[in-house]
Amino acid sequence: MFDVPATLSDNLTKGCLPFLLAGGQGSRLHELTAHECKPAVHFADAGRIVDFVMSGVHRAGFDEMFVATQYKPNTLTRHMETAWAGGFAKGLHLRDGAKIANQQGYRGTADAVMANLAEVDRINPKEVLILAADHVYDMDFTAMLEAHRASGAMATLAATPVPRMEATGFGVLAINGANRCVEFAEKPKDPAAMPGRSDMALASMGIYVFDWEWLRDAIMEAFKREGTSHDFGHDIMPMALAQDTLNVYALPDSEDGTPGYWRDVGTLDAYRLALLDFENGSPIRLPKAPDQAYSKPADMTSASSTIEESVVLPGASVGSNCRLSKTIVGAGTEIPSGLVVGEDHDEDARWFRCTDGGTTLVTSEMLARRADQRTLMHPMSSQRPHSHIVSQ
Template sequence: SLPVDLKDGNQFGVMQIDETRRIINFREKPADPDPIPGDPGRCLASMGIYVFNTKFLFEQLCNDATNSNSAHDFGKNIIPQVVQTHNVRAFPFRDRDTNQAQYWRDVGTLEALYEANMDLVAVQPPFNLYDMSWPIRTYHPPLPPPKFVFADLREGHSRAGFALDSLIGQGGIISGGRVEHSILSPNVRVNSWAEVRESILLSNVTIGRHARIRRAIIDKGVQIPEGMEVGYDLEADRRRGYTVTESGLVVIAKADATTVPRDLD
């Protein structure tokens, strides 16, 4: 469990606990979340992490499956029911030394997903991928390191491949393009004179020459044509069928993609 601003409580499962941390009430995404006693500006949110005995969980799922009045939703039905009939406890997600809430982000919306990723490119990120005392155990594909090519900085040319305040995945090639404050997944290619700013590019994306990308999330395998602009004219992006959030974040899914040959520049 984690305290969140009361105004954001309608995005989470919200609970009330007693002095022993037993959960006495649980509501999924309530319109009027209950504040923490003594802390009226915050409520206690579920992080969506649960620990069950396998047999018990199976029994609860079976019971819910036969309930014709249930929406068969974990947060809306099963957890509230179990809280009323069994001893369910909350675990506060706090640092043992400072007693402060540890880093955690809900990524249930496009905005939240974007912000959580952008956290990683900070000079001192709250969640540090480079903390060798807490290695991340995951699969690393057998790909070459990222490469930055072309360094023509003559006036009027500016064909230089570089990245600033960014994370560049394995196999990426910044081929005379510019990347700023962005996250590029493996095998992304940014071609000459292209610009990528404040964006998240998933694996195997290609950005064509002279294209400009700003505040966008681009899905796997999408190939952006030469000279195309994304994130600069939001009405044009909407007309193309792209998802545009209230804050102006543009999302290009595979189904929205315009493909061009992935030739070398």
């Protein structure tokens, strides 16, 4: 399904090196990233968030790739080695920040490239494709690379419209008729609206193509400046903007004419809603690694339970007579029979992780603490059946 003709790879990806930024903690996912980084979090059956970008890179026919890891990289490293490494003829180079950057780790997104400058120079690419590992999307990277080369710009940034009030966490930009960026603000408090669309802002997807020689010089110059953030959004993109060499590539619409699908699943609410999108019919193709056969996990939910606007991650199970609403059941978590979540916020907040957006995360550790505390409060309850059931 994802085989790429040699001519396509030779013509479009030759000379371009993908560089994946995969070190993010994903702190707003809370307990889901307690033991692994955000790119390694489960998504859509047996896959992981990182598989979306890796599938796109593999389809494009790149034969070599750098992956910068940092926060709790073990799960991600194993997954990359077993599922994806075989798809790169010249190598999938895993570059852990703790080993590369003198134990301090990468200090920012651009610092990940700076710390690997000599290794990238050894390969001597014409362009470097900077990718984010923690978004859910399906994108033709060869089309973006073609657009970059045709533009004559030194930098190309991928962008897509997002609700304006959600754009405070992104780089927000404005373009002219030639797709040149004329304004750029990193994580603005009051994002600028798109012309004619007061409720939407044009946001950076965290995906860039740079001419390597320009990027190398820009990074070295930026890092000499006092107060540098070591970051693409704060340091490098403003330099490209100031030189009038920042091209913008808009995420194309889907084949049916609907806007291209791109989701930053950085919060529990966004993560749950994105998973529901796929449960209700995949808005984009699901990724499939060349070296790993995925199979849909068996449904471990009792037929007597009611699950609404909720997701059950791989290896989890739901007992009988449960009612779950707007709930994320963590991977491997066993929901006891009779548990009700999502109907009494105060009760849920005592035991589980609740968000302002109405999502409740339930994990094995939370259920264990709940059981222990309820036993301490009601010692005799441990002798009665179903003592862990929420009272109705």
